[in-house]
Amino acid sequence: MALKVIKRLQLLRQTGAHLCPPGELSRTRILSVPIGEPMCVACLWTSADRCIQRQGCRKLSQPDCGRMSLSTITKDPFYTTGSVSLHKDSVPRFCLSQLHRPTDAEEKAFHDRLVSCSSSRQVLRLLRTVEIMSDTMAAAALHRVADIEQDGISLKDPKVLEEDTLRALCCQLERDSGRLTEAGLVSALLACTRLYVDPWSTLVVRLVSESQERLDRGQMSVGQLCTLGQALLALEGPGCGMLEQLMVQLQRQGPGQWSLVELTAVYRLLQAGVGEEGRYQDLLNAMHTYTVSVTSRMDPPAISSVLSALVVLNQTQAMPLVISLCKQAVRHIPNFRDEELGLVLGALMHFGHSDHFLVEAMERHVPKMTFTSHPETVTKVMQYFGRRNILSLPVFDAVAESFVYRADEYSTSQVARQIMPFGKLGYLPPNAGEVFRKVEAILHARFSHFQPRTLLNLLHSCILVERFPVNFVSKVFNRYFLQQLQEQGSGVDRIVLAQLTQLYMTVKLECPFYEGPRLLPKYRVKSFLTPGRSLETPVDGHLYNYVKTGLVDLLGARTYFASRVLTPYCYTLDVEIKLDEEGYVLPASQIDDIYKRIAVCVDGHKRFTVNTRQLLGKEAIKQRHLRLLGYEVVQVRNSLQPLFCFPSAVNSDFSPSANVLSRAYLYSLGSSVFALYSICY
Numbered sequence: 218m219a220l221k222v223i224k225r226l227q228l229l230r231q232t233g234a235h236l237c238p239p240g241e242l243s244r245t246r247i248l249s250v251p252i253g254e255p256m257c258v259a260c261l262w263t264s265a266d267r268c269i270q271r272q273g274c275r276k277l278s279q280p281d282c283g284r285m286s287l288s289t290i291t292k293d294p295f296y297t298t299g300s301v302s303l304h305k306d307s308v309p310r311f312c313l314s315q316l317h318r319p320t321d322a323e324e325k326a327f328h329d330r331l332v333s334c335s336s337s338r339q340v341l342r343l344l345r346t347v348e349i350m351s352d353t354m355a356a357a358a359l360h361r362v363a364d365i366e367q368d369g370i371s372l373k374d375p376k377v378l379e380e381d382t383l384r385a386l387c388c389q390l391e392r393d394s395g396r397l398t399e400a401g402l403v404s405a406l407l408a409c410t411r412l413y414v415d416p417w418s419t420l421v422v423r424l425v426s427e428s429q430e431r432l433d434r435g436q437m438s439v440g441q442l443c444t445l446g447q448a449l450l451a452l453e454g455p456g457c458g459m460l461e462q463l464m465v466q467l468q469r470q471g472p473g474q475w476s477l478v479e480l481t482a483v484y485r486l487l488q489a490g491v492g493e494e495g496r497y498q499d500l501l502n503a504m505h506t507y508t509v510s511v512t513s514r515m516d517p518p519a520i521s522s523v524l525s526a527l528v529v530l531n532q533t534q535a536m537p538l539v540i541s542l543c544k545q546a547v548r549h550i551p552n553f554r555d556e557e558l559g560l561v562l563g564a565l566m567h568f569g570h571s572d573h574f575l576v577e578a579m580e581r582h583v584p585k586m587t588f589t590s591h592p593e594t595v596t597k598v599m600q601y602f603g604r605r606n607i608l609s610l611p612v613f614d615a616v617a618e619s620f621v622y623r624a625d626e627y628s629t630s631q632v633a634r635q636i637m638p639f640g641k642l643g644y645l646p647p648n649a650g651e652v653f654r655k656v657e658a659i660l661h662a663r664f665s666h667f668q669p670r671t672l673l674n675l676l677h678s679c680i681l682v683e684r685f686p687v688n689f690v691s692k693v694f695n696r697y698f699l700q701q702l703q704e705q706g707s708g709v710d711r712i713v714l715a716q717l718t719q720l721y722m723t724v725k726l727e728c729p730f731y732e733g734p735r736l737l738p739k740y741r742v743k744s745f746l747t748p749g750r751s752l753e754t755p756v757d758g759h760l761y762n763y764v765k766t767g768l769v770d771l772l773g774a775r776t777y778f779a780s781r782v783l784t785p786y787c788y789t790l791d792v793e794i795k796l797d798e799e800g801y802v803l804p805a806s807q808i809d810d811i812y813k814r815i816a817v818c819v820d821g822h823k824r825f826t827v828n829t830r831q832l833l834g835k836e837a838i839k840q841r842h843l844r845l846l847g848y849e850v851v852q853v854r855n856s857l858q859p860l861f862c863f864p865s866a867v868n869s870d871f872s873p874s875a876n877v878l879s880r881a882y883l884y885s886l887g888s889s890v891f892a893l894y895s896i897c898y
Contacts, residue, residue, distance in 0.1 A: 352401025359408035410451035443482035488526035521557035524564035587619035603638025617646035640678025643834035681834030691733030757821025779805035792817035
């Protein structure tokens with residue numbers, strides 16, 4: 218008996234070290250005992266008024282647990298406001314039978330009814346209709362209450378745990394902890410953490426103590442170990458001593474011996490925090506290798522779970538697994554639940570992977586789900602296509618149609634994230650008028666609800682497709698709004714300043730009737746081309762070299778054109794050619810007597826959507842603004858076959874060294890008649 222008590226004390230010191238600061242334990246956890254009255258040592262380590270030992274303590278001779286009360290825990294670092302503490306128990310009582318367990322059919326019927334419950338009250342009514350249940354059924358009921366009541370890091374209604382029905386159920390789990398199955402034991406413990414039950418309550422202490430004994434025996438399955446690991450993470454974090462013991466047992470069997478359910482459970486456990494800071498990377502590598510061989514047997518929940526874990530664990534080296542999971546996901550696109558599809562698309566965005574088979578499957582599925590799916594799922598779809606620069610007319614048109622009818626139920630973030638891909642890819646849907654009237658109505662009704670950067674992203678996306686938010690620009694250029702854009706202690710991000718500058722330029726160039734406040738000079742940038750994220754796409758070096766060679770042949774010398782020219786209007790020209798009034802090509806260094814400037818846009822494949830010849834929104838607005846500023850814009854782009862097309866209007870005696878172009882040739886530069894070079898590579 219003494220050895221058993223010492224063992225329990227060691228366990229409780231391990232599990233309690235992180236749950237109570239030094240000094241707090243002796244001050245708040247030890248119960249007062251009449252002088253001279255014997256007391257079990259283990260009682261001094263619990264917050265309950267009776268011993269956790271099964272024999273040898275005077276308090277276990279009491280006929281029942283007494284009454285159970287609830288209290289809010291505010292000192293525990295792992296449980297914030299809304300956590301609850303369970304003490305003792307109450308009536309009515311349940312019979313958790315292990316000798317005469319409910320049949321599989323009875324358990325299935327119970328679980329089906331449990332899933333259909335949409336409120337905690339319904340769960341409680343269901344429990345009151347059941348007299349005999351298994352421990353797994355009891356744990357499932359607690360999990361269902363957690364599903365319904367969890368709200369971030371607290372419960373929506375903590376008073377639900379004051380209900381007699383739940384208190385009686387918890388008391389029975391506490392009293393019969395030694396007779397619970399491994400599955401019921403670890404599931405009940407996990408449910409307690411999800412309900413924010415006090416880690417020092419007798420219920421949790423008993424369940425943890427019993428779990429330690431079962432862990433010492435080494436008889437838990439992989440799935441049960443993972444469930445226990447999730448509970449220990451919630452109780453103590455990744456530094457828990459029991460977790461290390463658990464992971465040692467988990468690795469005794471290689472991933473090749475695990476079922477798909479167990480494999481997914483281990484991924485979730487590592488994702489939850491066990492695998493942070495690169496721990497257990499060897500185990501992860503072995504899991505990745507094995508998972509690639511079994512992806513063809515994975516169902517939608519498994520695919521989404523593994524992809525989500527790869528994102529959280531930042532397994533960038535596991536691209537073969539990501540590609541394999543993406544191929545399997547194509548087969549299940551119609552079968553994914555909203556949350557699962559969102560996780561899949563989020564992972565593919567994270568790893569920068571796209572698949573044309575996936576796009577085709579999405580084009581078949583999305584038009585059917587835009588009116589019924591969760592708004593966040595529809596938003597994730599648009600984010601995926603926008604992030605990967607994929608212009609899918611079936612998807613974009615379907616989302617645009619649903620946006621008109623559903624936008625009022627969207628959050629401000631979802632509104633912005635659904636519109637931004639239209640601007641980024643420079644595409645206007647057939648019902649563009651209705652879409653942007655809806656956007657304007659939402660801005661009028663909920664302007665103050667938008668986060669500053671979200672609002673700026675939305676307005677900037679509008680100008681990319683020639684929709685000018687004149688009614689709201691004055692509010693954006695307001696000093697108070699500009700102050701809100703500043704990051705705490707770091708000023709305004711450069712991309713934000715670039716967006717503000719381009720918004721200001723758009724108003725000046727395309728909305729001359731605007732008379733509101735102007736953007737202060739300190740919020741303007743000098744160039745839209747910046748490293749990393751930029752409002753311009755850098756020139757394709759390979760294509761530029763071809764164009765440069767052709768221009769030297771055409772104009773006679775390198776001095777007659779300039780490259781990468783920064784204009785006073787923040788745009789960078791790939792190539793600039795200057796002409797005088799007579800059509801002579803002037804040296805690039807000349808600054809006087811310039812009659813016309815030709816801006817040659819060397820548009821490589823990165824300036825277009827990946828699956829069509831649609832110019833990206835930021836490149837379209839650049840060319841539009843350059844024309845408004847007086848430039849003659851000439852596009853040089855990739856083509857299916859090389860062409861060397863020179864207009865017949867060129868003087869017959871023209872030679873490169875003469876360095877003169879006819880007036881007809883001059884004006885043909887800005888038309889479709891002329892193409893400098895069209896390169897295929």
